[in-house]
Amino acid sequence: MTDTTLTPPADKSSTILVMEPDVLVRMTIADYLRECGYKVVESSSGDDVLTILSTEIDIDTVFSGAQSADESSGFALAHRIRIARPDINVILTSGLEHAASKAAEVCSNGPLTKPYHPQELLRRIHLLRERHRTSKLSP
Amino acid sequence: MASAASNDFQRDAHGKRVILMVEDEVIIRSVVAEHLRDVNFTVIEAANAAEAIAVLSSQTHVDLVFSDITMPGELDGVGLARWIADRRGEIPVLMTSGAAVLDGSGPISRLPFVCKPYGLEDIEERIRQLLTQ
Numbered sequence: 001m002t003d004t005t006l007t008p009p010a011d012k013s014s015t016i017l018v019m020e021p022d023v024l025v026r027m028t029i030a031d032y033l034r035e036c037g038y039k040v041v042e043s044s045s046g047d048d049v050l051t052i053l054s055t056e057i058d059i060d061t062v063f064s065g066a067q068s069a070d071e072s073s074g075f076a077l078a079h080r081i082r083i084a085r086p087d088i089n090v091i092l093t094s095g096l097e098h099a100a101s102k103a104a105e106v107c108s109n110g111p112l113t114k115p116y117h118p119q120e121l122l123r124r125i126h127l128l129r130e131r132h133r134t135s136k137l138s139p
Numbered sequence: 140m141a142s143a144a145s146n147d148f149q150r151d152a153h154g155k156r157v158i159l160m161v162e163d164e165v166i167i168r169s170v171v172a173e174h175l176r177d178v179n180f181t182v183i184e185a186a187n188a189a190e191a192i193a194v195l196s197s198q199t200h201v202d203l204v205f206s207d208i209t210m211p212g213e214l215d216g217v218g219l220a221r222w223i224a225d226r227r228g229e230i231p232v233l234m235t236s237g238a239a240v241l242d243g244s245g246p247i248s249r250l251p252f253v254c255k256p257y258g259l260e261d262i263e264e265r266i267r268q269l270l271t272q
Binding site: 023024026027030034039041042043044045048051052055057128129131132135 | 165166168169172173176183184185186190193194196197198199
């Protein structure tokens with residue numbers, strides 16, 4: 001797996017914008033980062049990230065998957081952010097394991113201690129996906 | 140039918156009530172969700188009905204769904220409310236829209252409704268009322 005981290009992890013007490021199109025992955029990673037003490041803003045698409053960055057919401061770090069709900073590339077998004085907002089850290093992840101590993105790395109620098117091991121983060125995501133896949137509730 | 144009791148981990152592990160907020164406008168969703176977190180709710184954010192259904196069908200514990208009506212995708216908020224009524228009828232639903240009233244007839248038209256724009260304290264109060272009913 002390619003390490004696509006572009007900049008170092010977030011500093012303490014910062015706000016992280018998590019961009020991830022899969023809601024089950026997004027909410028689990030966002031929860032994990034909140035439990036580490038960060039303020040977290042959630043986005044499912046690159047367009048939403050740019051919308052948030054155009055407001056007064058103070059974002060220190062963008063934590064982005066490689067793809068977004070509007071099918072824009074995380075790489076293209078990272079490039080746009082680095083040009084327009086070089087003050088913002090961008091952490092680009094590729095795949096679930098890489099995302100969990102990077103979230104744990106960010107957590108290590110966070111205000112609070114890691115709430116649980118990154119393998120538990122992965123386990124939760126896989127469990128939610130399996131429940132969704134096999135659910136009799138699904139349309 | 141799935142039950143929150145079957146979860147082996149709960150989103151409200153800290154004793155907080157869990158709100159699933161379904162709103163496609165990211166700024167509105169972020170601001171309202173942050174306020175609700177500030178006043179001690181756990182908030183799951185969904186950008187559309189499909190994401191809300193993914194959350195609900197993953198058996199994640201949810202105490203109340205707060206949904207916009209006008210949203211992109213195959214299902215709008217009314218479609219989502221029907222889906223919840225059919226499959227997760229134990230979960231209260233609070234609807235919102237820029238329109239003044241909830242159109243239609245039958246059970247969906249009788250759902251609790253709040254008109255946009257709403258105040259943060261107002262929506263917090265409405266949610267607390269619904270959770271204590």
